[in-house]
Amino acid sequence: MGMDGIVYSPGPDELAYTFGARMPVAHVRSGDVLQVFTEDCFGGLVRGPGDLPSQVCRMPYLNPVSGPFFIEDAEPGDTLAIHIASIVPARTWGVSSTFPHFGALTSTTHTATLQPPLQERVWVYGIDQRAGTVRFRATGSDHTVDLPLDPMIGTIGVAPGGFQALSTIIPGTHGGNLDSPELRAGATVYLGVNVHGAMLALGDGHARQGEGEACGVGVEIATTTTLIVEVLKGTSTPWPRMETDTSIMSVGCARPLEDAYRIAHHDLVGWASTLTGLDTLDAYQLVSQAGRAPIGNVCDPNYTVLSAVDKTLLPTPRAAYDGVHGRLRQLAAGLL
Structure with a gap:
C-alpha cells in the first residue's frame, strides 16, 4: 500500500455498535494509511426482498462500525484529520428499505401519532462499478432507473467525552452517524479528540444517498475504505x-x-x-x-x-488547519 499501512477486516463478532466504551482493535500512528472493511448497516443480513430487517436483524445490532482504532499521540484538545482516499463497494449489490417507525415521513418514538407504521419493504440495487451506476428497481412495477454511483461513508467518529458510550446511530459533536453524501473520497474530516487515543471508528457505507436520507435508509453497502489519519496537536474542533x-x-x-x-x-x-x-x-x-x-x-x-x-x-483565506487537506490529498494520490 505504499506508506505504513494497516489493513483491518473485522469478523462478525468484532463489529462495534457504540462510540466509546470499546477496546481498540489496532494502534495507528499519525500519518498511517488505514484500509478498513466496513459492513453495511444491516450487518450483511438483508440480501433480498424477503429479508425484512425487523425479522433478520436483532435490535439494537444495527449500523455496525469497524474499530475503534487507537491513534497514537491523540489527546483531548487535539484534532484528528481523516482523509478519505477511496471508498470501494465490496459487493455488486446494495439494499434499502422502509423500516417500522424510522424515517422522515412516518411516526417515530419522538413524533408520536396513531397511524400504523409504514409497510416494511426491501429494495435491492445492482451496483455496476465499471459503468458507475446504481440501479433502482421499483417493487410495484417494472420501472428501473440508473442513478450515479457516489459512494460515501455514513458513520465516522471518535469516542465522545465524559465517559459516554453513544449508539452508532447517533450523530453529534463526536461525529457518528452524519449520513452526509459529502463524506465521499477526496474529503478530509476534522474531529475533535475527546479521549486519549481518539478511538476512531467508521462504517455504514452508502452507494449513494439523497440529501436528507428521507426514508432513513440509503443504498446500504459493505465497503473497502482507505483513510489517512493525522493528529493536529493543540488544535480543538468543537463540531465536526x-x-x-x-x-x-x-x-x-x-x-x-x-x-x-x-x-x-x-x-x-x-x-x-x-x-x-x-x-x-x-x-x-x-x-x-x-x-x-x-x-x-x-x-x-x-x-x-x-x-x-x-x-x-x-x-x-489562509489554508484551513495549516494545509493538512492538501498534504493528505497528495499522499492519497500516491496510493491510488
Whole structure:
C-alpha cells in the first residue's frame, strides 16, 4: 500500500455498535494509511426482498462500525484529520428499505401519532462499478432507473467525552452517524479528540444517498475504505468539519432541524472569519449570500445539516488547519 499501512477486516463478532466504551482493535500512528472493511448497516443480513430487517436483524445490532482504532499521540484538545482516499463497494449489490417507525415521513418514538407504521419493504440495487451506476428497481412495477454511483461513508467518529458510550446511530459533536453524501473520497474530516487515543471508528457505507436520507435508509453497502489519519496537536474542533478541494464545511447535529442548521452556520461563520480575518458580521453576511446548506439526515436521533462555502469565494483565506487537506490529498494520490 505504499506508506505504513494497516489493513483491518473485522469478523462478525468484532463489529462495534457504540462510540466509546470499546477496546481498540489496532494502534495507528499519525500519518498511517488505514484500509478498513466496513459492513453495511444491516450487518450483511438483508440480501433480498424477503429479508425484512425487523425479522433478520436483532435490535439494537444495527449500523455496525469497524474499530475503534487507537491513534497514537491523540489527546483531548487535539484534532484528528481523516482523509478519505477511496471508498470501494465490496459487493455488486446494495439494499434499502422502509423500516417500522424510522424515517422522515412516518411516526417515530419522538413524533408520536396513531397511524400504523409504514409497510416494511426491501429494495435491492445492482451496483455496476465499471459503468458507475446504481440501479433502482421499483417493487410495484417494472420501472428501473440508473442513478450515479457516489459512494460515501455514513458513520465516522471518535469516542465522545465524559465517559459516554453513544449508539452508532447517533450523530453529534463526536461525529457518528452524519449520513452526509459529502463524506465521499477526496474529503478530509476534522474531529475533535475527546479521549486519549481518539478511538476512531467508521462504517455504514452508502452507494449513494439523497440529501436528507428521507426514508432513513440509503443504498446500504459493505465497503473497502482507505483513510489517512493525522493528529493536529493543540488544535480543538468543537463540531465536526469537512474540507474538499473546493469547499470548507461545518457540521451541526441536533433536533429540531433549525438548531442543527444554526450550529453548522455558527461554526462556519467563525471558521471563515478566522481564515480570512473578516469581521464576524462580514463573515456572516458573506456566508449568508454564498453558502450552501446540504442536509445529511432528517431521520436519526439527531438531524444533521452542513454549512458549506466555496473557498474561491472567501477573500484570500489562509489554508484551513495549516494545509493538512492538501498534504493528505497528495499522499492519497500516491496510493491510488
